[in-house]
Structures are given as C-alpha cells and as structure tokens.
Amino acid sequence: MAEPPVVQLTGVHAVSALGRGADAQLAGVLAGEPAFGPVRRFDTTARRVAVAATRSDVGTLAEELAAAIDAACAAAGLNDVRRAGCALLLAVHGGPASGAGPTPAALAGQLALRAGLSGPTRVYTSACVSASTAVADAASLIVRGDLDRAVVAAGYLVEPDQFALFDAGRALADDGAVRPFSAGRRGLLLGDGVAAVVLESSAVARRRGGEPVATVVGWGRAGDAFHPCQPDPSGTGLARAVGAALRRAGLPPGAVGYVNANATGTAQSDSAEAAALRQALDGYAGQVPVSSTKALHGHALEASGLLELVVTALALRRGELPVNAGWQAPDEACPLDVITDRPRRTAATHALTLNAAFGGANTALLVGTP
Numbered sequence: 400m401a402e403p404p405v406v407q408l409t410g411v412h413a414v415s416a417l418g419r420g421a422d423a424q425l426a427g428v429l430a431g432e433p434a435f436g437p438v439r440r441f442d443t444t445a446r447r448v449a450v451a452a453t454r455s456d457v458g459t460l461a462e463e464l465a466a467a468i469d470a471a472c473a474a475a476g477l478n479d480v481r482r483a484g485c486a487l488l489l490a491v492h493g494g495p496a497s498g499a500g501p502t503p504a505a506l507a508g509q510l511a512l513r514a515g516l517s518g519p520t521r522v523y524t525s526a527c528v529s530a531s532t533a534v535a536d537a538a539s540l541i542v543r544g545d546l547d548r549a550v551v552a553a554g555y556l557v558e559p560d561q562f563a564l565f566d567a568g569r570a571l572a573d574d575g576a577v578r579p580f581s582a583g584r585r586g587l588l589l590g591d592g593v594a595a596v597v598l599e600s601s602a603v604a605r606r607r608g609g610e611p612v613a614t615v616v617g618w619g620r621a622g623d624a625f626h627p628c629q630p631d632p633s634g635t636g637l638a639r640a641v642g643a644a645l646r647r648a649g650l651p652p653g654a655v656g657y658v659n660a661n662a663t664g665t666a667q668s669d670s671a672e673a674a675a676l677r678q679a680l681d682g683y684a685g686q687v688p689v690s691s692t693k694a695l696h697g698h699a700l701e702a703s704g705l706l707e708l709v710v711t712a713l714a715l716r717r718g719e720l721p722v723n724a725g726w727q728a729p730d731e732a733c734p735l736d737v738i739t740d741r742p743r744r745t746a747a748t749h750a751l752t753l754n755a756a757f758g759g760a761n762t763a764l765l766v767g768t769p
Contacts, residue, residue: 407611410475410597415696416452425713428721441559448571452590452697463593471595486518487511490529490553527756531704535618548599553702578725579662579691580733587663590697594705611769613712619643623759634675637761641679644763652680656747659711662691670732690723690738711752
C-alpha cells in the first residue's frame, strides 16, 4: 500500500511591520525588536490604547494579497501552466472593513483570476484560526489526493473597527508591549499581516524540481465549548488539537523541538495555553523551547496562523528560535521553557505553531525541516 503524500511548503511570502518578504520576517523575529509604535493610519484620540505594529507603505488589503500570492508562486517556481488548476484558500475578515470593498468570496474570486489560479476557491472567516484552518484543509486535500497543490493566502491590516472593539474590551496592552507568559502581562497588540504559501504533494514538487522550505506533517483542530470569549482554563481543547497533530504525523510528544505559541499576552489565554502544553506534551512540556512571535509582529487576527507558520518554518530551517519579547519575570501559572534573553540555537527537526480564537476554536500545525 502506497504511503500518503508528504505535504511540502514550496513557496512562502509575508509582510508585517517587521518588513517585506519571508527573509525580512525571519530577520525581524531573530533580531528580537518589537515593531510596535503609534498608529497613524486612523484617528485613535478616543481610544484607550493607540499602539499597534503597522507599516506605513501598505496598499489596500486586496493589493497586498495579490502581491503576496504572486510572490509565493514565484518563490515556488510556479509558472502560468503550473498555476492553472491550482486552488486558492483565502483567510480574511468576515466582512469588508467599514462597509467598503468586495465581500470575502468576491475577493477570493478576483485574486484567483488575477493570479491565474483556476482551481476551486475557499474562504475562511473563523477569526484568529482562519489561516491555520485553511492550511489544515489544504494539507488534508493534498493527502487525500483531491489536490496536487494549493495556495493559501491570508491578510489583516490594522483598521479602526477591530481596533476599537479590542480597545473597548480592554484586551489591548496599555503599556505598549506584548509580554507572553510573563508576569505583569497586560494584553495583546494588533499588527499588520499578509502572507501566502504554496503547499504541494512531495511527489508533484519533486517531478518539477521544486525545493521545499518545510514539510507540514501534522495538523489538528478542536473546540472548547467553554465560553464565547474566554479560553477553557484547563486548555483541554488546545491540548486535543496538539494531540491530533502528533497522531497524524505519527510522532511522540518528545519529537517537538519548538512551539511558536498562540500566546497573546493576556492573562487567561496564556495560562490556559501553558496548561494545554502540559497536557499534550506529557513530561516534555518544561523541556520544549517556547516563544510567541506575536510579541514582535503583533496579532494579525485572521492572518496570524499563516504569518506564524512562515516564521516557524523558516526559524526551524535556520536552526535558530525566536526570542519571547517583552518578558519581565516568570509566572507560576506558565511553567514553560520560555526563550527570554536571545534567540536559541537548535538542531530540532519539528515545531508546533498554535492558534486559538473566540468561540473556543483551537488549531495546531506541526512542521518539519525539509
């Protein structure tokens, strides 16, 4: 019986306040300097917090997504012929910002047409697990043999509506810093994020000479059903997602060499995630290096899962793990091996990237070195 195909990342591109391009993301997270600053894009005088990680040179979301898709396809070596029949899975906010612009479904159609991706399109609007869910679906479709390759794209540019909602809910850090897993953490900060990746069957990529950036070896999804906004303090849902990713990959907890955590810097979320890792990784939870790159590039909402997948894959390939910026002191509710001082060298071959959303949705993506 033939083994199921290996899913490879063969082209990646991302934009955030850390820079433009995949290499800029890796350089930014390894430099360890948070990209937060005053918001100039819209008026924040009525807001409690006026800080985010934004770029001054961004176009519209549609323009940035189109450019990201083209760049990822070019990085993967996809010419016009290879783009034909390719699927597009798009993760964006559930409605046009401020009532302007195309609907998500229309945007997906426009982007696919522009990029020459003539396969099926799907749209994901499930908040902060949108992009990671799209990656899991793309990988499942490839393993099942329904697709040879797919482009997954995701985007969020900090805008006034969501900014106001998070500010009104007192979720934003009023000290201008994101401090995942740290004592004294005060909340999250938003950030621009646009990313696109090409996923392919290893056999298809090999036939055309494609060079993998990383492999996507496992994925898992699970719900909390605990509270509309608060995570389950036990972390059970996220632990189940991690367990599912490990089982799919056929790997034990000890194979995980790094976790790019969802950790947003909010008290309840970070402690629940620490509890999830203790459950899912058994006795290894205190030995696995952990950081959250949201402390550097901010929370990109629907695009977070894809931006963080790109960063995790590149860091794993480089053998250098990003620092957990903003750290002040240990929190007894988060007994993890947090990377606090400087990037850490590693020979690890597998890493997890985790995401969670309102409504109790949890995802885990397990990536491997090529």
